[in-house]
Amino acid sequence: MAASFFSPVRLVGVIGSDCPFDLVEVFAGRGVDLKGLEIRKDSRTFRWAGSYHGAMNERTTDSIELNVLEEEPPAVPGSYKDSKFIFLANTAPALQLQLLEQVNKPKFVAADTMDCWIEGHLNDLKSLLEKIDCLIINEDEVRMLAGQGNLIGAAEKVLDMGPSVVIVKKGESGSITCEAGGGKFVLPGYPSAEVKDPTGAGDSFAGALMGYLAKRNRTDFAALKTAVAYGTVVASFAIADFSLQGLTAINKSDIENRFKTLRKLTSF
């Protein structure tokens, strides 16, 4: 959804018959190809339940059901194999690798990951890191992966593991982007007076970022910085309401206006 504001999107994913949304309807008119969406009648959709605390900037996982994510990954449709910008959303790194292998010659591959894969599937994750261009990861998780508390030091350690860009997400405090060539970009979060539901903020950030890069067909550091700023803006809309409502309520000009506001709020 976040990427579709910028570029045509090809979605690959698998859900069970319990999914409460009709995704064809949800994505109608948004330029999202759903050929890669598989609905498995006898399986259940991945579920996560958590609680947000304090100023909505701390969360705890109450329950997690991998369900379809424990099964075989969906197939990448033949018509997707020439895709140039690939985002591997958070799932088991072995599945991320299997999905990536089905694409011919991607130009820029970004991946997300999380604590349970760092703890339990580190070798798979390390294999993945050698094959991607960009890791997008939470601050606690990059510390865990690098075994180092300082975020700059941790990001640099992860750069040594393979990717040429590491983007550390800091929730309401924004992000730090480090590239292997030494480039750094620090951007605060968009200052939101009201946060209804931070769930999906990270995916909205990554989606918008990738959508912008795909639209520009560029991956240089200047383009990446702009992409991170668009990611920040789209995430700020996502957290203003539950589910996808924060994103379905806006259009491209809302994004452009807030992008300009973010630049003004951070310039000196």
Place this chain on the structure above:
Amino acid sequence: MAASFFSPVRLVGVIGSDCPFDLVEVFAGRGVDLKGLEIRKDSRTFRWAGSYHGAMNERTTDSIELNVLEEEPPAVPGSYKDSKFIFLANTAPALQLQLLEQVNKPKFVAADTMDCWIEGHLNDLKSLLEKIDCLIINEDEVRMLAGQGNLIGAAEKVLDMGPSVVIVKKGESGSITCEAGGGKFVLPGYPSAEVKDPTGAGDSFAGALMGYLAKRNRTDFAALKTAVAYGTVVASFAIADFSLQGLTAINKSDIENRFKTLRKLTSF
């Protein structure tokens, strides 16, 4: 020390005979007037001891001794009474008020405070807030003072208590500046790969900020934004070493260079 990089400084303070530094020597050649420094032979200096955890971004107070801060405040020398830019460092708000009353017609008054005054001396603090232009406060403390978790909402609530500017310090994640007229400025922390001792980061931030405003003799929002950026830069030097060593090791051109770097690191 932080302010002295920008402007002449008049220091008011009181220490006991136990202070391990010769402050005349420490400030020699830095344009710091020490007429307002009182050394009380029979008293002990304020002491704080704490521990830093994780990535040095969490701290706990191990012990606190108010000592001289529980006594009468030092007198403001007659030659200081025409001072235009006043920073009331953290102490009991009743003392901050007594000190402020000794200055004739200040142009811009900023104050720091902390959790123990919010919890135990709220009425004094509220009286102070009505008399100052700017409150510089940690994120946890602004939440406590406002009774609200969202930082923007909390800052706006504190603006209603009197000051025309509230600057929320977020440690390594930078700061959020809100003014009564609606102006906002969000700036990340300077990305430091090595942090030796965060003690005094907040005072270095405030000192540099006030020193810059005094030098420019301006208090408009554009000047405030630049002042916050200088505060961020000077604080980043302060945390790179113990005690004042991070600041005594640098000169004005180190600050100017890092200021330009910070602008580059945050621009898109």
